[in-house]
Amino acid sequence: MEWDSTLAGHASSWSSRCQMGHSQDGNYGENIYYNTMNPQDANFHMxxxxxxxxxxxxxxxYPNSCGGACGHYTQ
Incomplete structure (x- = not known):
């Protein structure tokens, strides 16, 4: 694994919009998950x-096709 400045810029730009959901740029994987919780339950929810x-x-x-929702898994 290595740092990618282009990817970091994309992540920063998208996150500054504070929108819940995937960006429209399909070139990057985005693992999004949200839930409401009590702070004491954080480990369970993660x-x-x-x-x-x-x-x-x-x-x-395998080797490389998705028959449904598998974008988070393949990232």
């Missing part, structure tokens, strides 16, 4: 976020 992204593997067909 595990749910990662699990929900991983569960998309069921839609992925």
């Amino acid at each position: 595990k749910n976020a990662v699990q929900s992204w991983f569960d998309e593997h069921k839609q992925f067909r």
